[in-house]
Amino acid sequence: MNLAAQDIRHNVGRFVLTAVGIGLLLMLVLGMGGIYQGLVFEATQLVDDVGADLWVVQKNTRGPFAEVSRIPANVEYRLAAVPGVQRAQSFVAHTIQREYRGKPFRMFVQGLDWPEDNGQWLKLAAGRPLAQGHYEMIADQVLGLELGDQIPLGKDVFTVVGLTKGMASSSGDGMAFFTVRDALAVQFDVVGESARLEREARRSRAGSQDFGRVQPELLERAGGPSSTLPALATPLVSAILVKVAPGVDAASVSATVSAWPDVTVYTHEGQRQLLLRGNVDRARRQLGLFRVILVIVSTIIMALIIYTLTLDKTHDIAMLKLMGARNRVIVGLILQQALLLGALGYGIAYYIGQWLYPLFPRRVMITADDLWILAGIVVAISSLASLLGIAKALRVEPNKVLS
Amino acid sequence: MNPPPDNAPSVEATGLTKVYGSGDTEVVAMKDVSLRVERGEVVALLGPSGAGKSTLLTALGLVNPPTSGRITIGGVPVMDGERALVNLAAFRRQHLGFVFQKANLIPFLNAVQNVQVALEINDVLPRAARKRALELLEYFEVADRAHHLPDALSGGQQQRVAVARALANHPSLILADEPTAALDSARGRQVMELFRKVAHERGAGVIVVTHDQRALDVFDRVVEMEDGKVRAGHKPG
Numbered sequence: 001m002n003l004a005a006q007d008i009r010h011n012v013g014r015f016v017l018t019a020v021g022i023g024l025l026l027m028l029v030l031g032m033g034g035i036y037q038g039l040v041f042e043a044t045q046l047v048d049d050v051g052a053d054l055w056v057v058q059k060n061t062r063g064p065f066a067e068v069s070r071i072p073a074n075v076e077y078r079l080a081a082v083p084g085v086q087r088a089q090s091f092v093a094h095t096i097q098r099e100y101r102g103k104p105f106r107m108f109v110q111g112l113d114w115p116e117d118n119g120q121w122l123k124l125a126a127g128r129p130l131a132q133g134h135y136e137m138i139a140d141q142v143l144g145l146e147l148g149d150q151i152p153l154g155k156d157v158f159t160v161v162g163l164t165k166g167m168a169s170s171s172g173d174g175m176a177f178f179t180v181r182d183a184l185a186v187q188f189d190v191v192g193e194s195a196r197l198e199r200e201a202r203r204s205r206a207g208s209q210d211f212g213r214v215q216p217e218l219l220e221r222a223g224g225p226s227s228t229l230p231a232l233a234t235p236l237v238s239a240i241l242v243k244v245a246p247g248v249d250a251a252s253v254s255a256t257v258s259a260w261p262d263v264t265v266y267t268h269e270g271q272r273q274l275l276l277r278g279n280v281d282r283a284r285r286q287l288g289l290f291r292v293i294l295v296i297v298s299t300i301i302m303a304l305i306i307y308t309l310t311l312d313k314t315h316d317i318a319m320l321k322l323m324g325a326r327n328r329v330i331v332g333l334i335l336q337q338a339l340l341l342g343a344l345g346y347g348i349a350y351y352i353g354q355w356l357y358p359l360f361p362r363r364v365m366i367t368a369d370d371l372w373i374l375a376g377i378v379v380a381i382s383s384l385a386s387l388l389g390i391a392k393a394l395r396v397e398p399n400k401v402l403s
Numbered sequence: 404m405n406p407p408p409d410n411a412p413s414v415e416a417t418g419l420t421k422v423y424g425s426g427d428t429e430v431v432a433m434k435d436v437s438l439r440v441e442r443g444e445v446v447a448l449l450g451p452s453g454a455g456k457s458t459l460l461t462a463l464g465l466v467n468p469p470t471s472g473r474i475t476i477g478g479v480p481v482m483d484g485e486r487a488l489v490n491l492a493a494f495r496r497q498h499l500g501f502v503f504q505k506a507n508l509i510p511f512l513n514a515v516q517n518v519q520v521a522l523e524i525n526d527v528l529p530r531a532a533r534k535r536a537l538e539l540l541e542y543f544e545v546a547d548r549a550h551h552l553p554d555a556l557s558g559g560q561q562q563r564v565a566v567a568r569a570l571a572n573h574p575s576l577i578l579a580d581e582p583t584a585a586l587d588s589a590r591g592r593q594v595m596e597l598f599r600k601v602a603h604e605r606g607a608g609v610i611v612v613t614h615d616q617r618a619l620d621v622f623d624r625v626v627e628m629e630d631g632k633v634r635a636g637h638k639p640g
Contacts, residue, residue: 006516
């Protein structure tokens with residue numbers, strides 16, 4: 001006969017309520033791990049999904065996710081000429097916050113190197129990849145957009161033609177994919193008045209120089225659109241992504257490009273590690289500490305509950321001892337209840353978590369490893385929590401039954 | 404542990420003294436008490452409050468060791484002063500049965516489980532323990548309440564289950580402290596007669612602390628205590 005089970009059956013309502021409380025605490029412990037896994041996933045999914053072998057960025061910077069990286073778009077052509085390079089393409093990434101339908105609208109803008117890259121590699125939940133070089137976008141569902149929505153950004157209006165699911169930046173903003181040109185236009189959009197003032201300033205600067213005064217046509221050109229001025233730099237992008245040809249060692253290509261004085265090269269894994277160490281590490285430590293505190297709080301609460309349950313049974317324990325029950329019978333009664341409480345709490349944590357985590361604003365990913373770790377934690381804290389109750393029970397004198 | 408000899412008394416206590424505290428706060432609860440109860444004998448322990456009856460009972464029950472004196476149960480020396488000569492928990496498990504004023508049934512176990520647990524504690528396998536527990540409840544005429552929790556039993560039924568539990572492991576000594584105090588006179592007498600029946604049929608010694616003078620004729624012997632000493636022992640009536 002299992003005394004622990006009989007006691008629980010007798011007080012099933014109280015036991016279940018207690019287990020729900022423990023379960024909610026454990027759900028938070030599990031959720032902390034899930035939030036961390038979600039951070040790692042979101043931080044690295046773009047790097048993983050893009051599938052580039054090398055990331056070429058502005059010299060001495062850590063790449064577009066760690067800090068601002070600006071590199072001329074025409075580096076792409078230089079890289080394409082390096083032996084062993086199968087493809088080089090521009091990469092543009094930046095976060096914007098605008099207003100849409102009266103609400104703040106924040107998204108991570110990602111440029112696709114149209115026409116070579118139309119977003120075919122994206123896992124679309126609905127719609128299609130980009131089919132034209134301008135005015136189309138693919139958005140993540142987390143942004144709350146629907147197929148066919150018309151989004152005004154700058155002077156242009158973009159139509160949502162595809163929807164992805166679960167693609168967010170390391171800061172949790174939903175991603176939106178445009179062509180590189182559109183992404184740059186969105187980023188560097190200036191209003192008409194600013195453009196006119198800039199052109200006037202250029203004309204004024206040229207007019208103050210000799211060559212401007214003696215060559216009126218040059219003065220006229222200086223006041224025109226910047227895209228018509230060969231003296232101005234080509235557009236700047238965040239990085240150039242390189243895919244090496246099959247059979248070619250990425251390290252050898254990296255060694256060649258690293259010798260260039262104006263760029264820095266990272267491998268896919270290097271860029272991934274930069275993301276994890278830079279963006280995620282502090283969050284990981286913060287979540288880890290919070291998780292440890294929650295585990296300690298859970299243990300203390302469980303210990304108090306088990307202790308209280310033991311106090312309620314002091315008289316019965318004294319009776320069992322008077323009948324000659326061995327210590328292992330008494331220890332078993334308390335330890336089994338603690339473990340059952342932990343196991344039920346674990347089940348409740350898992351069940352409620354499955355229902356609740358998808359409602360969190362950021363991704364919560366529960367892995368099998370996390371579940372195993374939590375199971376280990378539950379066994380450990382249940383055993384630890386029962387120690388107080390066991391110590392109390394073992395001190396109960398059998399003659400207490402006479403009082 | 405060697406089996407006790409068949410002809411040994413159920414219990415023999417010699418020169419038991421129990422002193423609580425020391426110096427100015429010293430209280431002598433029991434002084435030089437000797438008592439011998441034969442197998443099958445039912446003894447009533449009478450005396451006013453503070454006479455030392457419960458102290459004697461708990462000393463014989465191996466839960467409150469005497470300051471000095473010796474206790475032999477079923478022929479096995481178990482206490483020499485405060486020193487235990489055997490594993491007390493194991494000895495209680497195998498040789499002693501307890502009944503109290505309150506039945507002290509475990510509230511989360513039903514009637515049959517309350518008896519079964521005493522057997523399982525003594526290493527009887529669950530199936531055999533359950534069978535024997537049901538037989539005992541049958542014997543004490545509470546089998547129809549076997550699957551009810553203590554809350555659902557009357558006081559008399561609870562006390563009969565407690566007696567069944569006390570007898571489950573064939574103890575050589577049964578110790579009862581005011582077992583009928585919470586019962587009406589008819590139920591009280593019924594329980595006392597139960598003790599007598601068990602003692603005679605199973606050869607167990609029974610010591611009952613009681614204030615109930617109405618059922619003294621059930622006992623083989625009455626022992627009176629006063630101020631921590633045995634004052635007199637006589638046949639009832």
